[in-house]
Amino acid sequence: MQLATVTGTVTATTKHAGFExxxxxxxxVIDSDEQVLQSAVVAVDTCGAGVGDMVLIVNGSAARIAAxxxxxxxxxxxxxxIDRVEVATST
Amino acid sequence: MQLATVTGTVTATTKHAGFExxxxxxxxVIDSDEQVLQSAVVAVDTCGAGVGDMVLIVNGSAARIAAxxxxxxxxxxxxxxIDRVEVATST
Amino acid sequence: MQLATVTGTVTATTKHAGFExxxxxxxxVIDSDEQVLQSAVVAVDTCGAGVGDMVLIVNGSAARIAAxxxxxxxxxxxxxxIDRVEVATST
Amino acid sequence: MQLATVTGTVTATTKHAGFExxxxxxxxVIDSDEQVLQSAVVAVDTCGAGVGDMVLIVNGSAARIAAxxxxxxxxxxxxxxIDRVEVATST
Amino acid sequence: MQLATVTGTVTATTKHAGFExxxxxxxxVIDSDEQVLQSAVVAVDTCGAGVGDMVLIVNGSAARIAAxxxxxxxxxxxxxxIDRVEVATST
Structure with a gap:
């Protein structure tokens, strides 16, 4: 799983029926210092998340368990x- | 899921029967500024997409739910x- | 599978029910010299691991067999x- | 899926029985200009492909549908x- | 699948029961010239492989078919x- 920041929304009229x-x-996707590791990942929200929230993202078939x-x-x-990320060592 | 731009078509006569x-x-694959993050991803169309369209791509077993x-x-x-990508913060 | 060092904890109140x-x-994620290969991977603990431990991480559907x-x-x-990593050749 | 060029063969006597x-x-793995994006991917042939052919590769569980x-x-x-890759825009 | 060289062993007392x-x-992970493409991949052996062997690795759910x-x-x-990798073209 990965830490991520919600930065925006994606709108699509023509889409696979399941997305309605x-x-x-x-x-x-970010690290614990909020540095961007991967940009532009589009995820289905299952938690009521919104722009600015720090969230936890899953990829692959796990995403369909949560949906x-x-x-x-x-x-x-x-x-x-995510409420809080506590880093004990900087490794 | 990833944002992507359709740039062309791929033709194959000899192929696994399911692709007929x-x-x-x-x-x-692009980010919200249309910078290319990954090139040359070949995807099965399930939406009537064509060259120039901005689309949403799924990878892995999800691709077989949509097909x-x-x-x-x-x-x-x-x-x-995709109709519209709204970026609220540039992070 | 990948070698990893546990560096902290993640807390979330609003989450998919299965995570309760x-x-x-x-x-x-690290190599055998403890160089960081990938940062900020969030994993479910199934072994009683804690901060500072060197652990073995699985990704994808394997993670749900272990959970x-x-x-x-x-x-x-x-x-x-992980108790011990023995490297026989430096390749 | 990815475009790829077949560059050689791999031989193994000791192997999981299914590979017999x-x-x-x-x-x-290449892009549409035949630039190498990833080297040394070993794939099971299901199409009668040979060295020099441009082919389409699938990864993950999709590979077991085709096998x-x-x-x-x-x-x-x-x-x-692959017979032909037509690129309409260079993006 | 990927070519790889076995470089060492990993020992763990506390582990998911299935690993006993x-x-x-x-x-x-290496290419056909034995250049390292990815380091520190930990894999379950199903072939009697040992340090120094060149092997074929699978990732994801495929790893559980072979185990x-x-x-x-x-x-x-x-x-x-792997007995032999024959490269016909250097691409």
């Missing part, structure tokens, strides 16, 4: 809104 | 044609 | 606490 | 021999 | 010991 009613959020409907053809989902 | 009748599109036929041996599919 | 009661650990509950929407899990 | 009788090809036998422990397969 | 009795090998026991929470396995 779901919110597609644009995110940047509100199981038949959604997604490979990324937001599964948690 | 499907459209194979060449795409570039018109479920037995297709693909690991990438276009699941939406 | 599970410990989310922040890790850095205490099979319905957890995770794509990363700690499946072992 | 299958052809293992060495490939380089002649479904119990093969592979994560990469050649699913098509 | 399995050999965990440290490997470097001696199907309930192992691994995402990487050694599925063949």
């Amino acid at each position: 009613g779901l919110k597609l959020l644009l995110t940047n 509100p409907t199981s038949g959604v053809a997604t490979d990324a989902a937001i599964v948690a809104i | 009748g499907l459209k194979l599109l060449l795409t570039n 018109p036929t479920s037995g297709v041996a693909t690991d990438a599919a276009i699941v939406a044609i | 009661g599970l410990k989310l650990l922040l890790t850095n 205490p509950t099979s319905g957890v929407a995770t794509d990363a899990a700690i499946v072992a606490i | 009788g299958l052809k293992l090809l060495l490939t380089n 002649p036998t479904s119990g093969v422990a592979t994560d990469a397969a050649i699913v098509a021999i | 009795g399995l050999k965990l090998l440290l490997t470097n 001696p026991t199907s309930g192992v929470a691994t995402d990487a396995a050694i599925v063949a010991i």
